Amino acid sequence: MSSAQAGPLPVVDHLKIPDDGDPYLEGSKCGACGAVYLGRRNVCSRCAERDQMETIRLADTGTLYTYAIVHRSFPGVETPFVSAVVDLDGGGTIKGNLMDIEPDPDHIKFGMPVKVVFRDALGRKDKDGNSYLSYFFVPRG
Amino acid sequence: MNTGDVYVIGVDMIKFGRFPHRSVPDLGAEAALMALDDAGLGMRDMQALYCGNLYQANAMVGQRILQQIGQTGIPVVNCANACATGATAFREAWMSVKAGVHDLVLAVGVEQMGKGLLGGGGGSGGIPKEGLLGGVTMPTVFAEAGMEHARNHGTTFEQFARVSVKNHHHSTLNPKAMYQIETPLHEVMNAEMISYPNTKLMCSVNVDGAAAAVLCSERRVKELGLMKRAVKVRASVLTSDPWQERDLVMPDVNSCTRLAASQAYEQAGIGPEDLDLVELHDCFATAEILHYGNLGLCPEGEAGRFIDEGHASLGGRTPVNVSGGLLSKGHPLGATGIANIYEVTTHLRGEAGKRQVAGAKIGLTHVIGLGSACGIHILERAG
Numbered sequence: 001m002s003s004a005q006a007g008p009l010p011v012v013d014h015l016k017i018p019d020d021g022d023p024y025l026e027g028s029k030c031g032a033c034g035a036v037y038l039g040r041r042n043v044c045s046r047c048a049e050r051d052q053m054e055t056i057r058l059a060d061t062g063t064l065y066t067y068a069i070v071h072r073s074f075p076g077v078e079t080p081f082v083s084a085v086v087d088l089d090g091g092g093t094i095k096g097n098l099m100d101i102e103p104d105p106d107h108i109k110f111g112m113p114v115k116v117v118f119r120d121a122l123g124r125k126d127k128d129g130n131s132y133l134s135y136f137f138v139p140r141g
Numbered sequence: 142m143n144t145g146d147v148y149v150i151g152v153d154m155i156k157f158g159r160f161p162h163r164s165v166p167d168l169g170a171e172a173a174l175m176a177l178d179d180a181g182l183g184m185r186d187m188q189a190l191y192c193g194n195l196y197q198a199n200a201m202v203g204q205r206i207l208q209q210i211g212q213t214g215i216p217v218v219n220c221a222n223a224c225a226t227g228a229t230a231f232r233e234a235w236m237s238v239k240a241g242v243h244d245l246v247l248a249v250g251v252e253q254m255g256k257g258l259l260g261g262g263g264g265s266g267g268i269p270k271e272g273l274l275g276g277v278t279m280p281t282v283f284a285e286a287g288m289e290h291a292r293n294h295g296t297t298f299e300q301f302a303r304v305s306v307k308n309h310h311h312s313t314l315n316p317k318a319m320y321q322i323e324t325p326l327h328e329v330m331n332a333e334m335i336s337y338p339n340t341k342l343m344c345s346v347n348v349d350g351a352a353a354a355v356l357c358s359e360r361r362v363k364e365l366g367l368m369k370r371a372v373k374v375r376a377s378v379l380t381s382d383p384w385q386e387r388d389l390v391m392p393d394v395n396s397c398t399r400l401a402a403s404q405a406y407e408q409a410g411i412g413p414e415d416l417d418l419v420e421l422h423d424c425f426a427t428a429e430i431l432h433y434g435n436l437g438l439c440p441e442g443e444a445g446r447f448i449d450e451g452h453a454s455l456g457g458r459t460p461v462n463v464s465g466g467l468l469s470k471g472h473p474l475g476a477t478g479i480a481n482i483y484e485v486t487t488h489l490r491g492e493a494g495k496r497q498v499a500g501a502k503i504g505l506t507h508v509i510g511l512g513s514a515c516g517i518h519i520l521e522r523a524g
Binding site: 037065068069070094110121126 | 274
């Protein structure tokens with residue numbers, strides 16, 4: 001019988017929760033061509049070079065590239081929510097919920113600056129009762 | 142080595158619908174017999190079967206079809222390639238004839254679908270991510286792709302909606318489409334919003350369906366005296382998605398289509414201006430707009446104008462999805478890539494009835510399997 005961990009678990013492997021310091025997103029950068037990926041990897045799918053990957057800390061700021069406003073989803077998923085694709089400053093693209101904004105195209109602007117914030121995963125727990133820390137976007141400035 | 146051309150000499154599809162009490166092999170077998178009848182041939186004439194099906198990809202659907210219509214011991218290849226499954230099966234069949242291995246082969250695409258939202262795939266443990274790390278349903282993925290087009294070219298919700306008005310109108314002329322219902326613009330725009338900018342009427346219909354084609358070498362077509370209704374395969378192309386910087390969070394349907402289109406036009410020795418009709422992958426209304434530019438049907442960035450000015454409508458410059466498309470004819474995943482070959486072939490033969498594109502000589506079919514695969518075929522009237 002497993003039991004819940006003391007602290008929240010990361011929602012994805014590339015969300016890092018250091019013992020000391022703030023959570024952040026981890027990525028990889030190809031030393032040969034400069035392509036940036038989420039999480040760790042060994043081979044670059046852009047240039048196919050091996051063992052050139054450097055683990056990097058991704059920025060917590062970026063701009064909105066594209067989005068959808070989701071009104072109907074799988075059963076049990078709360079709607080509406082804004083599904084946002086964000087280009088991080090310095091490289092890397094991630095997808096997540098854009099929060100603290102009206103889910104209305106008149107309020108959402110392409111290219112708008114956003115900040116990556118780390119919050120509880122909307123109260124979702126796994127079967128062992130563990131809480132999770134997730135990342136979200138909020139408008140910046 | 143056979144360096145001659147490859148022809149479609151028999152092709153058909155069942156009327157798309159919902160057949161919960163029939164089996165996948167049963168639907169595939171019906172389409173196979175219809176295509177054989179169209180060619181005036183029988184199962185004993187076929188030298189191989191290429192079968193496309195996605196949801197029972199591990200269940201030997203091709204062999205189970207032969208268990209219904211003729212177990213002649215021929216090689217059977219079962220293909221799965223997301224929504225490009227049917228086109229992949231057709232292309233495998235084409236390659237076997239092009240390579241001179243076979244003269245007469247059968248390609249079948251078949252699918253039985255449930256209802257509801259597609260997408261998501263298997264989770265990687267932990268907690269569900271939908272609605273937490275954005276959305277992963279198909280309507281959302283294609284809404285984001287549509288909004289990328291809006292960002293780059295100023296495309297509007299209304300322009301996306303017009304695609305659905307057009308394709309539903311086209312389907313009123315197609316007795317084999319799932320629906321034959323007009324959907325005026327206000328109805329499309331005011332339908333339930335699924336994922337902005339895609340309303341419910343801008344999402345393809347989950348239906349059951351099957352389609353099949355008989356492919357034949359040039360030499361054999363002549364021997365059989367079937368050139369009059371034959372249709373020549375001028376290009377057969379399959380691509381995967383070349384690297385793009387946002388691949389890991391945005392499945393890319395654009396670059397694989399552009400790559401496939403340029404290869405197909407080169408193979409056929411024609412350009413998009415030579416096409417009399419196009420059946421492209423309108424899994425969502427937003428997707429059709431993307432592919433006008435991807436296939437070169439309009440100048441870059443002018444897809445919104447292309448739909449507004451009626452160029453994609455029956456009677457327009459390049460009619461697109463005269464069948465009603467996936468939006469109204471329906472989208473049985475594995476069958477779609479052969480059903481669109483049925484549609485174009487029917488026009489090239491001049492047998493499309495009320496929806497006939499007048500004088501059609503050359504047509505193009507296009508499908509996208511998300512993940513991604515793009516299949517394009519260019520067909521030309523032979524007789």
